[in-house]
Amino acid sequence: MSNIGSYEDRNKDFDWSLAEKELGYKDGDTINIGWYCSDRICEMGKADKTALIWEGLGGKEKSYTFNEIRLASNTIGAFLRELGIKAEDRVCLFMDKIPELYIGFLGVLKIGAIAQPLFSAFGDESLFVRLDNAKTSAIVTQRKHVAKVRKIIDKMPYLKHVIVVDDDGRKPLREREIAFSLENAVPVESIEIHPTKAESASVLHYTSGTTGQPKGVQHVHYSLISQYLTTKWVLDLQDDDIYWCTADPGWVTGTSYGIIGPWSLGVTQCVKDVGFSAVGWYEFIQKRKVTVWYSAPTAIRSLMKAGDEVVKKHDLSSLRHLASVGEPLNSEAVIWSEKVYGLPFLDTYWQTETGSMMLTNFPGMKVKPGSMGKPFPGITAAVLDAETFEQINEPGKVGLIGFKPGWPAMMRTYWNNEETYKGKFKNGWYLSGDRSSIDNEGYFWFTGRDDDVINTGGHLVSPFEVESALLEHEAVAESAVVAKPDEVNMEVVKAFVTLKPGFEASVDLELKIMNFIRKKLSPLAMPQEIEYVKSLPKTRSGKIMRRLLHAKEWGEEIGDTSTLEDDE
């Protein structure tokens, strides 16, 4: 029997207080995610239960019980406090998927500071704009990433501490850098948990928009309520499960469902901090006896490419429930997974801003391959007319996806950007920026983004950010960046550039520009293709018309070109 039971029954008289009650929370109480994910689980009698099984490079393995997670997060929290980190200070976690990332996240929250996880593949420029926006007080990182911090630290007087979790003493640390070893630190049995309340800021995740710099999506400790319940009902986590969320906590899935969801339920999770390979992943599932697997369409399509034979060579019989997130899951992937694993991947739809799942396919519900599913109980979702923002009731008609604000994990603002935050709401709806239709049975069907943001492998990339970085390359005069269709990643970044006088188009230059962006921003933002053009299509007022370039890439109608400067 699944945790949700009947979706229809759960929808009747649904109230989020159901989750509050299960978590023992009452309005006005202290609510601290760090405590809920460790101390509370120990108090429930699960102190000796395994919380985390971790595998790294070269066959390294570590395992932590909930009590060890409690002690280790206390220890990190106490260390940060001793350094002078206070409640609401931003503490960036800039690490690969190592245990310190997961445990440090809880430690930061326990002292009331705001956790700011960032994807460790970010280059120095991407790192800088995010730290600068948040005016981050401390960054917790690894030796291998310190070089990126050193490149930008002089521009960040507010960044007081660079904490290196794996310093081996081989090279001297510099000013503001300090070593911290979780393994060698004296475990702190007890620390004063900061009395955070429902609306206290908890996590700051950065996401990209069409224009402007990345936005800091600010969440609060009360988000726990919906993260807990969606994990329980959608991922169906039960006490004896072994759960594997493949997402990196540098992104929201990795925190909402790679830390908070499973640990607030006291469930064992495993983490593989090793790059992708089909064989490696299947071996991991087999060895760890993974029962619930939450992954992403890009990974699933990569597994499809690896073929059915490799599946047959592994014992994956422990799997009982599969779910997916990040971008629309194509029907072929759902059908294929049912064929080879005997289980369909169930798609879930939500965003950094929503903090928890919004539209999902539930255990026990009829699966329509390719559909995003139905709203989670308590979520009012609709498709809206793009002009009037009125609800569209006609089945099959495409509109903007909107949600009625008010669920617990909804973002509370964009950090230092209230104006953009307010712009996300129209006519009483939160606008997701995606378009879909609803069929006559209430299932949502994704049709595309409503803006130019590129969704590559489930990660949003701002064309503006890439275009700006391209202009910093010595050879590039002008640039326009659009999404290009891709079989595995759904979309990848493609750049159109004009060159400055004295530079000649060549494959060698293309490679140099690609690597320039990869190092400056991130591998995700690196154009997978660069097309040299003599000029870019512009409006008569000089604005680059990305729309035309996008249409060309996708084989779509170009549409109205009356404002085009010229048609060369």
Next chain:
Amino acid sequence: MDEMKDVILEYVTEEYLEEDDDEISFDTPLISGGIVDSFSMVSLKRFLENKYSISIPDDKATPEAFDSVNKIAVLVQEFVK
């Protein structure tokens, strides 16, 4: 072949390793080792195609085929005339 492996190793070291990373060998896992991710694989492929004037079909450019300098050299050798 040995010269080709040296060239690839030098390129990977130069482009993908951080300042303080340990040195890599011809057998160091690149993709499964997290040194080169699937997105960055595209620029590595482009480098190889440019350097050796070859075209590697997408279905051959798998994470497994790119997982070490040795494996990459075997793949490239397949296409070098």
